[in-house]
Amino acid sequence: MTRLQRAREAARERGVDALLVTPGPDLRYLIGAGGESHERLTCLVLPVDRDPVLVVPKLEHAGYGELPVATRTWIDGEDPHALVADLTGNAATVALADAMPAMHVLPLGQRLPAARQVLAAPILRELRMRKDETEIAELASVGAAIDRVHARVPEVLRAGRTEAEVGADIEALIVAEGHESAAFVIVGSGPNGASPHHEVSQRRIEHGDFVVVDIGGPNPAGYNSDSTRTYVVGEPAPERAEIYEVLRRAQQAAVDAVRPGATAESIDAAARSIIAEAGHGERFIHRTGHGIGLDVHEEPYIVEGNGLELAEGMAFSVEPGVYFAGEWGARIEDIVLVTADGVRPLNTQPHELVAV
Structure with missing residues (x-):
């Protein structure tokens, strides 16, 4: 079972419908590329009932090389938070990476008003330990x-x-x-x-x-x-x-x-x-x-x-x-x-x- 599959199963066991992981060690653990965190949103959307997708700015897409997940790119002027929200489907509970910047946490909350937000650490730390x-x-x-x-x-x-x-x-x-x-x-x-x-x-x-x-x-x-x-x-x-x-x-x-x-x-x-x-x-x-x-x-x-x-x-x-x-x-x-x-x-x- 791959790390992505283990993360999906661990999320399901905890009643989480989707993991949202921004650049950092958790992302590197899951897909082999950590990326960098800044004002342009990069986010791995890992629902428990569908394939994962990495949302990434188009100007940075080439830097990620080959990945084990599909990608969706966006350009300046588009709304990446709405794209992430759409990819989560009808998630009732989403788990956010602990180090996700507030400048992304708050817009995601606005795009997913019905979803409960929890931390991803209890899920991912069990795998990474x-x-x-x-x-x-x-x-x-x-x-x-x-x-x-x-x-x-x-x-x-x-x-x-x-x-x-x-x-x-x-x-x-x-x-x-x-x-x-x-x-x-x-x-x-x-x-x-x-x-x-x-x-x-x-x-x-x-x-x-x-x-x-x-x-x-x-x-x-x-x-x-x-x-x-x-x-x-x-x-x-x-x-x-x-x-x-x-x-x-x-x-x-x-x-x-x-x-x-x-x-x-x-x-x-x-x-x-x-x-x-x-x-x-x-x-x-x-x-x-x-x-x-x-x-x-x-x-x-x-x-x-x-x-x-x-x-x-x-x-x-x-x-x-x-x-x-x-x-x-x-x-x-x-x-x-x-x-x-x-x-x-x-x-x-x-x-x-x-x-x-």
Whole structure:
């Protein structure tokens, strides 16, 4: 069964008569082309009782290439919202892509006054959470590529260089290893390592600094990497090395706990309990992980309170961290895949603290 067929069946099971999907990862998942969102409406109309159609501006039609769906084009001056409404038939309930711009949501509501509008996420996230063989191959490939980048970080990371200089070199390595682009490059040295979403700055890296390097981006197929390793410039202070070892054990325990039937929150607890037992629970200030695929952050979220049972094909990060505000921080992150009987890490760079 194709992704379009699975989406149609999932919509029918939820009492939805048609899915309306505008450009973004959901569209790319369904038809292999994501497009771009702007004032000219592009929208996949996927009714449960008829063939899907992509409504697309005529001036952009050629850019989509071959597609698994029929297309209907429109030109400036015509009403694409009325065209979408006509293609939905007599739909009583339509599910809209979560990221559909309001400039299209409102006109569609006016053209479909009798239809109830709901979000498409509950339908599509169930499909996108469980990766098929093609998606697994893409994630494995891009995961190996970002591993190769981390293997070369010691070549560019050294005292006296700024975070921005190191980050620029890492960004070039990411692209050189086959990524479409670098979606993010975090080089958090010294006190900046205590800010999980720090990017880069003009701070010069100093001897003794712990440096958090969190990097990733999409490959040409749109599937993302995301991996973090922590480095130290010179010899680490003994106390910090001990805390890092606690973090390493916590991350490994969480990876080891991954299996079908385990809950998302149990993976979070596996990491968090070890850090808390060592007296640093308040230093772990974020969830343990997030799903990954066509989005860097997607379902499932590995966090307390999420009782979702893991299933074969789910892919997500395992990334506990400890952060000492104004001083230093550390994080270890791998992408893992739930297999039929356990777990397959998609990042295999060593977890030990790397001295440069």
